Amino acid sequence: MSLAPLYPGLEMGRATRDAYGEALRALGEEHEDIVVLDADLAKSTRSWKFGEKFPDRFLNVGIQEANMVGMAGGLASSGKVPFISSFACFVILKGFDQLRMAVAYPGANVKISGSHGGVSVGEDGVSQQSVEDVALACALPGMVVCVPSDERLTLAAVRAAYRHQGPVYIRTGRAPAPLVYEREPEDFGFGRALRIREGDAVTVIANGMLVGAALVAHERLAAEGVAIRVLDMHTVKPVDIEEIQSAARETGAIVTAEEHLYSGALGAAVAQAVSRTHPVPMEYVSLGDTYAESGIAQDLLVKYGLTADAIVEAVRRVLARREAAAAAL
Amino acid sequence: MSTATATTSASAESLERLRARANTLRRHVIDMLAIAESGHPGGSLSAAEVVTALYFGGFLRHDPRRPDWPDRDRFILSKGHGVPIQYAALAEAGYFPVAELRTLRQVDSRLQGHPVAGTAPGIEASTGSLGQGLSIGLGMAMAAALDGADRRIFVLLGDGECQEGQVWEAALSGGHQRPDNLVAIIDYNKFQLDGAVEDILGLSPLAEKWRAMTWAVREIDGHDMSEVVDGLTWAVDHDGPACLVAHTVKGHGVSFMAGDNHWHGVAPSAEERARAVDELKSNGYGFRGTGEEVWP
Numbered sequence: 084m085s086l087a088p089l090y091p092g093l094e095m096g097r098a099t100r101d102a103y104g105e106a107l108r109a110l111g112e113e114h115e116d117i118v119v120l121d122a123d124l125a126k127s128t129r130s131w132k133f134g135e136k137f138p139d140r141f142l143n144v145g146i147q148e149a150n151m152v153g154m155a156g157g158l159a160s161s162g163k164v165p166f167i168s169s170f171a172c173f174v175i176l177k178g179f180d181q182l183r184m185a186v187a188y189p190g191a192n193v194k195i196s197g198s199h200g201g202v203s204v205g206e207d208g209v210s211q212q213s214v215e216d217v218a219l220a221c222a223l224p225g226m227v228v229c230v231p232s233d234e235r236l237t238l239a240a241v242r243a244a245y246r247h248q249g250p251v252y253i254r255t256g257r258a259p260a261p262l263v264y265e266r267e268p269e270d271f272g273f274g275r276a277l278r279i280r281e282g283d284a285v286t287v288i289a290n291g292m293l294v295g296a297a298l299v300a301h302e303r304l305a306a307e308g309v310a311i312r313v314l315d316m317h318t319v320k321p322v323d324i325e326e327i328q329s330a331a332r333e334t335g336a337i338v339t340a341e342e343h344l345y346s347g348a349l350g351a352a353v354a355q356a357v358s359r360t361h362p363v364p365m366e367y368v369s370l371g372d373t374y375a376e377s378g379i380a381q382d383l384l385v386k387y388g389l390t391a392d393a394i395v396e397a398v399r400r401v402l403a404r405r406e407a408a409a410a411a412l
Numbered sequence: 413m414s415t416a417t418a419t420t421s422a423s424a425e426s427l428e429r430l431r432a433r434a435n436t437l438r439r440h441v442i443d444m445l446a447i448a449e450s451g452h453p454g455g456s457l458s459a460a461e462v463v464t465a466l467y468f469g470g471f472l473r474h475d476p477r478r479p480d481w482p483d484r485d486r487f488i489l490s491k492g493h494g495v496p497i498q499y500a501a502l503a504e505a506g507y508f509p510v511a512e513l514r515t516l517r518q519v520d521s522r523l524q525g526h527p528v529a530g531t532a533p534g535i536e537a538s539t540g541s542l543g544q545g546l547s548i549g550l551g552m553a554m555a556a557a558l559d560g561a562d563r564r565i566f567v568l569l570g571d572g573e574c575q576e577g578q579v580w581e582a583a584l585s586g587g588h589q590r591p592d593n594l595v596a597i598i599d600y601n602k603f604q605l606d607g608a609v610e611d612i613l614g615l616s617p618l619a620e621k622w623r624a625m626t627w628a629v630r631e632i633d634g635h636d637m638s639e640v641v642d643g644l645t646w647a648v649d650h651d652g653p654a655c656l657v658a659h660t661v662k663g664h665g666v667s668f669m670a671g672d673n674h675w676h677g678v679a680p681s682a683e684e685r686a687r688a689v690d691e692l693k694s695n696g697y698g699f700r701g702t703g704e705e706v707w708p
Binding site: 118139140142144145147149150151152153154155156157158159160161162163165180181183184185188189190 | 482528529530536537538539540541543544545546547548549550551552553554555556558559577578581582584585588589
């Protein structure tokens with residue numbers, strides 16, 4: 084079932100996992116050092132698109148995430164550029180110690196793709212819905228952590244992952260995502276947020292599926308005369324401190340929005356930057372500190388407050404807090 | 413089964429020299445740990461013959477002057493707590509000065525408490541969280557196959573380490589992928605930190621478990637240099653994944669440590685160090701032949 088009703092005014096694109104598979108296949112044409120591993124989810128992560136074209140450089144390791152991550156470390160230390168794919172909750176959570184020892188600690192040139200991020204996985208339920216992965220990946224020293232918002236940004240992110248020397252985690256989604264970009268952004272770079280709407284009232288800093296929701300919120304609030312700035316903070320680590328500082332200074336309040344637990348991911352990264360440089364009121368749109376449940380993606384996003392409506396409410400809360408603080412002076 | 417052939421390189425040393433070398437490396441281990449006042453003597457000493465044969469018996473084709481040589485063979489010490497014996501071998505082979513062994517476990521040293529890739533030259537993988545080395549070795553074997561190179565990959569595992577699930581993920585994977593350049597060696601010294609392996613989580617029959625994973629397996633006396641050399645020769649000549657189960661004694665080579673699991677993770681005192689070194693000197697230390705005394 085399409086999520087289009089949640090994103091009025093936006094064209095629906097394909098799922099970011101589809102773009103991942105295509106980008107990988109295209110990269111494989113250009114670079115012979117790319118090796119792709121999957122742990123028996125190639126049909127779902129879309130890494131089969133690479134495997135079909137380059138069977139000699141593709142290995143389905145079986146249902147063994149820990150072994151897959153270790154193998155990637157060995158491939159990287161021998162000069163290959165492994166891209167490994169599974170569901171986000173399996174590759175990051177089951178492979179975490181291996182990501183620490185065989186990838187992050189040696190700074191191995193391994194690219195990790197976790198598909199099925201967030202609750203928009205839907206009916207399969209909590210065991211398949213990854214809501215901790217971004218926080219865990221961010222905890223690993225030297226890991227680049229990227230949560231692309233639409234299919235076009237995903238193409239750019241996968242290409243950038245190949246160019247980047249060192250470990251990169253890209254989180255993709257299962258559900259078709261609203262299109263944020265008319266074409267692949269030319270100025271894409273890890274750690275450089277994309278300012279996709281101008282505004283001076285509040286800045287909404289979002290990634291993944293919540294970027295589309297922020298665009299919808301922008302239209303809705305504009306109709307009320309509230310101009311919000313929207314940043315696509317596709318890279319959670321390293322986070323774009325300069326853009327965050329500018330947002331805090333120029334708009335005076337910030338709302339973060341992500342399809343993830345409250346702790347340790349985008350909201351935390353932005354709050355750290357804001358508190359160090361230019362403290363302003365912040366509100367957080369996230370899953371909070373809970374697990375979701377089975378259901379169709381649209382129902383889950385609504386029930387767990389991961390929609391444009393939730394962003395609009397958070398913007399109103401943060402504006403009220405700022406006004407109250409100003410009145411108290 | 414194939415017999416010893418010319419697969420070992422020309423730099424192989426004689427059995428007699430290898431036996432003396434093993435005790436030279438043991439002596440370094442004792443001195444290193446005594447100076448560091450910490451570390452794991454038992455599992456370092458039990459691996460001495462295997463590590464010596466790999467580095468000096470011609471099995472590991474390597475070049476200490478070019479630790480990044482792309483076509484070198486790889487040795488991964490998956491049981492990372494035994495790294496003092498590897499540091500001793502690397503120093504004797506010329507990767508870094510023997511005197512640097514004195515810096516083990518100290519701030520700013522390249523010789524970390526467990527192996528760290530890219531820190532000390534010659535260390536290929538970061539280990540110490542048990543269970544991970546064979547997976548890394550599988551990746552290296554896959555890379556060698558993709559490159560059409562005949563690089564050999566040796567992975568030394570502990571027996572207690574074989575209680576980790578990831579070891580069996582990798583064993584299953586190796587049995588399926590069947591790389592012909594991958595050798596797993598188990599330092600089967602029968603003890604782990606808290607006691608006897610068979611009491612805590614038994615592995616017996618260990619060789620049968622690896623055979624069930626479709627690896628070719630040989631059991632050897634891991635302190636008999638002749639058996640170690642023959643076993644490694646068989647393993648590198650074998651087509652497909654090979655596993656050597658090396659029956660060893662924890663702490664072997666120092667009589668008061670041998671078979672006493674107290675010495676799993678306790679460094680010798682100054683007095684114990686002196687006793688151990690005296691014993692090792694009388695059992696072949698001094699092979700280096702330079703007469704140089706590197707230890708204060």
